[in-house]
Amino acid sequence: MKILLAPDKFRGSLDAPQVCQAMAEGIKMVSPEIEVISLPMADGGEGTLDLLLWYAGGQKRTAKVHDPLGRLIYAQYGISADGKTAFIEMATASGLNLLKTDERNPLLTSTFGTGELIKTAVEAGVEQIILGIGGSATTDAGIGMAKALGWQFLDANNQEIEAIGGNLSLIKKIVPPLPSSKLPEIQVACDVTNPLYGINGAAHIYGPQKGADSEAVAILDMGLTDFAHLTGLPEDTFNGPGFGAAGGLGFGCVFFLNAKLKEGVKLLMDFCNFDKNLYNVDLIITGEGKIDNQTLQGKLIKGITNKAQQIPVAAICGTLAVTPQQMQEIGIFYANSILNKPQSLADALQVGYEGVRDATYYLVNMFYQISAIKS
Numbered sequence: 625m626k627i628l629l630a631p632d633k634f635r636g637s638l639d640a641p642q643v644c645q646a647m648a649e650g651i652k653m654v655s656p657e658i659e660v661i662s663l664p665m666a667d668g669g670e671g672t673l674d675l676l677l678w679y680a681g682g683q684k685r686t687a688k689v690h691d692p693l694g695r696l697i698y699a700q701y702g703i704s705a706d707g708k709t710a711f712i713e714m715a716t717a718s719g720l721n722l723l724k725t726d727e728r729n730p731l732l733t734s735t736f737g738t739g740e741l742i743k744t745a746v747e748a749g750v751e752q753i754i755l756g757i758g759g760s761a762t763t764d765a766g767i768g769m770a771k772a773l774g775w776q777f778l779d780a781n782n783q784e785i786e787a788i789g790g791n792l793s794l795i796k797k798i799v800p801p802l803p804s805s806k807l808p809e810i811q812v813a814c815d816v817t818n819p820l821y822g823i824n825g826a827a828h829i830y831g832p833q834k835g836a837d838s839e840a841v842a843i844l845d846m847g848l849t850d851f852a853h854l855t856g857l858p859e860d861t862f863n864g865p866g867f868g869a870a871g872g873l874g875f876g877c878v879f880f881l882n883a884k885l886k887e888g889v890k891l892l893m894d895f896c897n898f899d900k901n902l903y904n905v906d907l908i909i910t911g912e913g914k915i916d917n918q919t920l921q922g923k924l925i926k927g928i929t930n931k932a933q934q935i936p937v938a939a940i941c942g943t944l945a946v947t948p949q950q951m952q953e954i955g956i957f958y959a960n961s962i963l964n965k966p967q968s969l970a971d972a973l974q975v976g977y978e979g980v981r982d983a984t985y986y987l988v989n990m991f992y993q994i995s996a997i998k999s
Contacts, residue, residue, distance in 0.1 A: 625992060626659040627651060628905045628935075630898070630928055632912035633671055634942055637976030640664030640675060646977045647909055647940065650984030654992050663896050665910070667924040668815040668888020673702065673711045673756045679896050680704035682711070689717045689740040692733035692761040697722065701741050709752045710745035710808075714738040714870060715759035718768070720834060723761050728835025730763035730827075730844060731790030735873055739772025742881075746807065754891065755877065756813045757870035761834055763826055763844045764789040765851050766876015774801025775880060789871065790840075792847025795854060810883035813891050815923065818868035820875045821848040826868035834871070848872050855879055889923045898931060907991055908932050909984065910956075911940035919946065920954055929955030938991075940983045942976070960987060 631643040638646065644662035651658050666672040677684070682704040691697045702711035715721060717737030720728065738755075745753050762768065764787060767777055771787040776799035778784055785791045819825050827836065827844035836844060852862040852875065866885045867875035877883040893899070902908075910928050912919070919925055929937050938958040951959055962979030 625655075625657075625906050625995065626661070626904050627988065628901060628908045629660060629662045630665045630908060630910045631940070632665050632667055632910070632924055634911075634913040634976050634980070637913065637942070638980065640666060640671070641678060642977065643911065643980055646980035647911075647984040650981040651988050653981075653985045654988045658988070658992070661901050661905070663898060663901060665924055665928075666888065666892060667922055668813060668892070669758055672813055672888045672892055673713050673754065675892060676754055676895055677702035677704070677711045680706075680709055680711070682709075687741060687744045689737035689744075690734075691722045691737055692718050692735075693723065693727060694734065694736070697737070699737065699741060701745060703745075703748060703750065707748070708750055709754065710748065710750040711754050711756075712738070712741045712745060713756045713758075714741075714873065715756075717741050718762050719759045720761040721759060725835075728761065729840070730761070730831055730834045730836050730871060731840050732788055733762045733834075734764055734768030734771075734786075734788045735760070735762050735766055735870075735876070736768035736772050736787060738873070739769035742769065742810075743772055746805065751808050753808055753810045754813065755810060755883070756888070757873050757877070758813075758815070760870035760873060762789060762873070763831055763834065763836070763848070763871030764876075765792060765820070765848055765872035766880055767792070767795070767851070769873065769876060770880040773880070774804075775799065789844055789847065792844070793850045795851055798854065807881055810877065810881045811891060812874065812877045812883050812885045813888040814866045814869045814874050814885040815888050816869035816874070817865040819863045819865065820852055820867040820872050821845050821863060824868075825863075826870075826872045829868070830871065887923060889927045893927065893931070902931065902935065905935050906995070907988075908935055908937045909940060909987070910937060911980070913941065914943040914945065915939060915941040915959060916943070916945040917950075920950055925954055925956070938987055940980055940987065942979075958987065
């Protein structure tokens with residue numbers, strides 16, 4: 625028998641590789657002869673780039689960059705073991721988490737620090753950059769990032785302006801950097817489908833959570849609109865799905881870096897050769913801390929069940945809050961909670977490893993015995 629493990633993390637208890645380890649331990653309790661393939665997963669958000677780095681066998685490095693308000697900080701990024709791929713999380717340099725509540729103002733923030741991380745990776749000689757753009761504090765269409773990479777933005781008087789969100793409408797001329805070393809291939813993990821501007825765009829949908837009031841939202845939306853038209857690209861090109869991600873950084877990555885936007889889950893699955901690892905698999909076990917209505921709308925388990933085709937998919941979780949009909953809709957044939965007695969969340973988090981191990985044992989033992997009877 626061959627079993628593929630593809631779980632997400634159990635937030636607050638186990639990361640995805642630890643979940644795989646617990647599941648594998650439970651499987652070996654059934655039979656040490658069962659072949660186990662562990663492919664820890666993420667939903668495209670928090671933890672995705674750490675997992676990519678884990679697969680690449682690399683390590684984290686530190687660089688001095690500027691935060692969203694221009695203060696010097698130290699931010700981490702990753703380099704693969706072979707030195708060919710860099711993994712960058714824009715939130716480490718330009719994230720909302722770096723600002724106090726009263727500091728949040730996307731009119732004044734910039735993605736300059738993200739550009740500095742990219743520049744550092746380029747100088748390290750990598751051939752590929754994978755960039756995650758969740759959790760931004762910015763709405764600057766990536767002009768801050770571009771400025772760090774040598775682009776200039778001039779006003780009506782041919783004077784260079786500060787690359788912040790509130791200045792987008794002041795830009796009248798975009799000056800690319802002088803030809804130098806070619807940028808590596810850049811893939812952007814992007815799970816947001818909002819357009820760049822408009823009622824569903826970056827400013828209107830995400831501006832308020834970054835500290836923008838109604839007046840600031842209007843200024844930012846106009847700035848994104850003006851800047852997009854200044855690029856000279858066709859409107860159906862610059863206002864497409866995903867370009868509004870991270871305050872327009874999705875658009876900026878495509879325009880300035882010639883990057884490709886890709887769903888985080890798909891990017892991770894491609895990176896770990898998920899499709900190839902399905903060969904001769906008898907059972908797939910996935911899981912996460914909570915399986916509920918949000919799971920039905922999410923991309924991870926749906927992505928797994930879509931790829932599984934005729935391979936049965938089971939799930940182990942902390943909280944199971946879906947109906948049998950909902951399980952059928954998502955394509956899971958079996959799901960089980962690790963909770964086997966009344967207990968507080970704090971207590972459950974402490975015994976997550978044992979709970980995953982034991983729940984996996986019960987599941988696989990049942991599957992193993994049924995398979996033996998059939999054969």
